[in-house]
Amino acid sequence: MNTAGKPGRPRAGAERLSRDAILTAALRIVDDEGVEAMTMRRLAGTLGVNPMSIYHHLPNKAAVFAGLAEVVFAGLDAVQPRAGLSWQEELKDAARAYRAALQAHPNLALQVLSDPSAVSDVVVVTVEPFYRALDRGGLEPRAIFESVNTLVDFVHGFLLGELSVRAATFDLAPDLVDRVEKLPEGKAPTLSRVVLALGRDGLHYDFDSGFESALTVLVSGIESTLR
Amino acid sequence: MNTAGKPGRPRAGAERLSRDAILTAALRIVDDEGVEAMTMRRLAGTLGVNPMSIYHHLPNKAAVFAGLAEVVFAGLDAVQPRAGLSWQEELKDAARAYRAALQAHPNLALQVLSDPSAVSDVVVVTVEPFYRALDRGGLEPRAIFESVNTLVDFVHGFLLGELSVRAATFDLAPDLVDRVEKLPEGKAPTLSRVVLALGRDGLHYDFDSGFESALTVLVSGIESTLR
């Protein structure tokens, strides 16, 4: 887009900068190199454009990230549930889809989850499938509202662990064992005993099955509020 | 500390810079003005010291935040459970204490939760009370490990919502109603119906009771894995 580098409005036929093109390039940078690499200068560089040109399409850097959040969540509310599913399974599917959407862009997810300003309308409607399933389950509006909050909170926390915290501790089983072994005597005795009982091999954690079992716990808990 | 501003090693009796003093000042800045305000220059300014002096006590800015994480979690593993509690209630208490520790420094919490590099030994042993309660409950090591993960993940997600996401959406009930009302026709129908049924007044969300009911769900779910 105007790789000539000359100032002034581009020629009529020439490809011009656009919000979409900017967001696409930004998402690529974030996915490939992480959020820190996504600077306005770097972004402009990959677009072959002056940094200031971006500001004609997006007001500031925060708006770029908010735009990326939209891209990631786009269409998530419109996903149709599989036919013939119980409302419980439909609810689990909603959680799976939500997790998958964020997993697809792990670097961005951490940013979005912890940045309230990235929450736009597109993100809000993202919870529609949760509402749909619980409504089918016959819950009261109030109970739907609270259950969705609990469920979404869990998914966020799970993703947080999956994408960062546990990657730095629990996932690397040998690392955790090392940490525990280096602990001062008498510090965290139960943790130590359990971790050492599991050992380096037994500590491997399968995120997918962990997610599934947690979903089972949560959904059956929600069911119990019906009775 | 050496407010004179002269170069050179401080006199013998003079109060000197220390890791603790730096972290205390840093925590104050973060609590009062947020993480973005916590710059090395700003930190040095409140300490009456040259920015580079800090680097004698802490290797870089990341180490400052890692140190703050330690401060927040310090002693959390050593909290003794109240006497005569069932293991289920002891488990809930652990979650409550964990939440409270992070709530005490909301600005920092967001940073720590999404920054894997802030995870140090002090943070790892933080889960000891969870392990203790579940061990008392008679769970297998593997089940303890997974249950703690699920529980901690939920608390993280809940805090994320409590501290940021929901503050920008659900907590401000009128705001959510506004957003829903401005949605295009046919977009997120169930969400719209439920939100409008609750109305501006019915949408107020009590985080404390939300946390408690979620704990009940989770603990009973964990119990069910025992049978």
Add this chain to the structure above:
DNA sequence: TCCTTAACCATACGCTGTACGATTCCGCTA
């Protein structure tokens, strides 16, 4: 007393986001 070294400060580099203003040319109207 000398010498090492801890603990401070000054300067400087390469980055960042973005305010401001100049430039170029499209597309509409007279």
Add this chain to the structure above:
DNA sequence: TAGCGGAATCGTACAGCGTATGGTTAAGGA
């Protein structure tokens, strides 16, 4: 067809960031 408003770009510049490097001072062991 001439003129013109404004859209879209670029150039320059500024304040602020983290921190590498190296200089300066005095404490405290030899």
